[in-house]
Amino acid sequence: MNFAGVHKLPVVFVANNNQWAISVPLQLQTASQTLAQKAIAAGFSGEQVDGNDVIAVRAAAEDAIAQARAGGGPRLIEAVTYRLSDHTTADDAARYRPPEEVQTRWKEEPIARLRGYLVSQKAWGKSQEEELAADCQKQIEAAIERYLATAPRAPQTMFDHLYAELPRAYASQRAELSGGSDA
């Protein structure tokens, strides 16, 4: 951010502030009131946006991108949100945050909010959503099938993109993986 500020580069920085690392909360990571204010030290503007509001995030991004493209320099967008899920499938967030806290945050879940708004505007309905979900499901299944149908690559291919041209010194290691006699 510092150097982008120095050279007024066309960069939009986005901090997805979901309040948590894995188990370490924001207040143990920074004493700053906001993340957006970090842009001040870099000499450009930063702003907070409701990260659970799809329309607001889009508007903030459009504005920042237009400014960057027009030569107005970088901007930092802090999208304030909340990590509703565990960090990974191996994580149990109940160890470090009360489930009640997570429950209240579900009210701000961005997809539900967007759906509610679109439905209230009569721009979205149940059949459309079912169609979209079915289409997504199909795409996921096709990707899984494609992956499962793809044979694993030959082990020596791990050398293929190491250098533009494999140095002579590593030819024997590659041969070892190909089952060659050069090893």
Added chain:
Amino acid sequence: MPEVTLVEAVNLALARAMEEDANVVVLGEDVGVNGGVFRATVGLQQRFGAERVIDTPLAELLISGLCVGMAAQGLKPVGEIQFMGFIYPCIDQLVNHASRLRNRTQGRLSCPMVLRTPHGGGIRAPEHHSESTEAMLAHIPGLRVVMPSSPERAYGLLLAAIRDPDPVVFLEPTRIYRASKGQVEDNGEALPLDVAFVLRQGRDVTLISWGAAVKETLAAADELAAEGIDAEVIDLATLKPYDEETVLASVTRTGRCVLVHEAARTGGFGAEVAALLAERGLTSLLAPVARITGYDTIMPLPRLEQRYIPSVARIVAATRKVCQFS
């Protein structure tokens, strides 16, 4: 042919590379108006402009990160790290990005960057200014590590490093930046990477070194010659990947090997070469492989640094001992 110092040869190579390829950019601390603390980039900003010779903040992670980004998008960045002791923030970019961008993208992106830094001690500098941690870098797959030991090789190898399609760390031996001059024709001719240079041919023993230590190694070979010991001297020049075949061919003939480097002994690059000889050259060996290196200490401050850096006397004594075996 003009006589130039090693650091002047670096400057000539940079200017030549910038002249012949508009994608070559130079960036680092004090490289612009000031021309670099060792004057390696002197005159470049005046000649090629501030767009191509970029003064950066004092932030090595930034310098290396900018190099990765620029290289991935088609430029040929040459970053300068002011001293090797400041290179450690760059390890993140070198390990996690530069060395594996090609592999990660299966060849869609590449990272043709060069990171130059002065290497080693002997200039009476304070702490952090005398590092020789090349073995750390030579351990990184996908990287090249190159170190010249003369003005001619500085010129030719730096040009090769800049033209190379993959990332190169180019270590410049600080101690011999201005120690002597060499004849360098500024004709744009590169020297090959991944190739060791046989600087002196000999029958009795192979002395292998790189960087500034080549100077003492050559001086030791002269002294040994006066005693009737005919030493071959090899400058490894590229440590990653290194020229195993030249090393093996030489030791197969001489049957003896002394490795000389300024870096600390344990896990130093000499250990790698010694392991190669144990694996593939054992039956040729007439004597144990010897290592003359810096000690496993922190590089001492100026008053003791000459006791740390391998001296001609230490190399001569070790070689004599190795030659007593037959």
